Amino acid sequence: MDKRNIIKWLIYAALTLLAAACLLPFAMMIINSTRSNTEIVRGFTLIPGKSLIENYKNMMYHMDVSDGIFKGIWLGYKNSFIIASSVTILSAYFSALTAYGFYAYEFKGKKLLFIIILIMMMIPSQLSLLGFFELNKALKTLDSYIPLIVPSIATPFTVFFMRQYLISSMHPAVIEAARIDGAGELSIFHKIILPMMLPAIATMSIFTFIGAWNSYIVPLVVIFSPEKYPLPVLMGYLKGGKVAENLGSMYLAISMSVAPIIIAFMFLSKYIISSISAGSVKE
């Protein structure tokens, strides 16, 4: 019994050490954003400094390029928020619509079209990157949010997930009953199906939003104007600029760019983790 307890405490100690190592980069990031450049250069300590406000002012001052058009990190937040929320809404609505179309109706070519969706789920995005860039060049939609937002109408994985959800939790009798009551097909979808799909929509929306918020290579390639940059691209852009001359300001900018996700995770962690667990077992 005693031996088992010792082993148990050793395991706890190892786990705590691993957790600490896991959190250390975050600690370095947050603590260093409160310290001045000279303090950071001198070495790392776990005690926070007093230069947070100074770092913030310096960061904002150096981000404010092109005559005040570019209002620093808050504009980055705004851009990222506009993009990520549009992507989430479009992807949720049209994926639900498409999944329901596949679920509720029989039509020619249905199987083939669904197989195309399955295949496209597995194709790496790099394959289309250059063609995608050229397409947007031809459409004159480069340096706009169209290439970042409109393609989310067609998100194969979300359609696949929502169709599985419909198959496992929807009863065809619900649709039949609504039809007998004389409801039109579109209003059945909007008034009955969509509300019933909310759990699946919520799950996918969290991951879609975070994915869109974090996405890097496509906005890097299609957006040229700094005032249109979403946060991740803005972060890369800062590196070469004046903000990076002050390490504290740079750490602060990095902290601010990940803060929304850390805060969201605090509230949603149980939900997010159980979604991953559930998804993996089915696969």
Add this chain to the structure above:
Amino acid sequence: MNSRNKYGYLFISPFFIVFSIFGIYPIFLSLYMSFTDYKGIGSPFKANWVGLQQYLRLASDKYFLQAFVNTWKIWGVNIILQLSLALILAILFSDIRLKLKGLSLFRAIFYLPNLMTVSSVALLFLYILDWQHGALNGLLLKYGFISKPVNWLGEPITAQLSVSLIQTWLWFGHTFIIIFAGIQGISKDYFEAAMIDGANRWQTFFKVTLPLLKPIMIYVVITSLIGGLQLFEIPFLISQNGLGGPEGSLVTMVLYLYNQAFKYHNFGYASAVAYGLFLIILIFSMIVFKGMFKEEV
């Protein structure tokens, strides 16, 4: 087909219209460009058709070969670390005799890095690993682990290792959750039967748990392989916008593709790189899939 079923087409049409334009067409356009000498100016359809020339160039390109080797090294170290760490954690937390507490807290901490904006993570580590002013060297020096600063990102081996470790940090929590869920999904009967037969912990692990986890391990390895072979953001940002780190040790295949297209404007060649990369991913995913199923006793 009754008239109501035409709604099926109506409901799926927005998806397929957008999908054809932004999803499928670019893939074929990339394919077309890979047969031309298109340089990114004007229209790809006005560029010269060069047949398989770009692919022949790819096959003999020693820089692409280096990118291929770099990508594998970085991914290989990462998957071994990530998988072993996740497996150990999953086994510890699912051990009925140990009954460890704090699962949800540890799981949340281990998983947190996975949600972070990768470009911010890359920048963060660029500063943490900095040779002169980095927080890591600062910490290690202070407590006497090292006597002089280590140039983590300045030497090929430590630079690659750093990226592998960052990838492990980002992904082991995710893999842990998946493997843990997999172990929970195994019927308790198997473990009881093994216990009745007098199997010890190691025997139970190697003869019962591991074989039953095989489908999930394959899933983890293949998804990690597909993602890992497309590694871009961290090497790109950590090596000063794609310069590729010391001796080009951080040039991954997608970074090479990006540089060919957006730095040197060789769109035709870069498209061939994209298709080469796709072929590599396809072949190795199939090898992993076949190889792991063949081992079955």
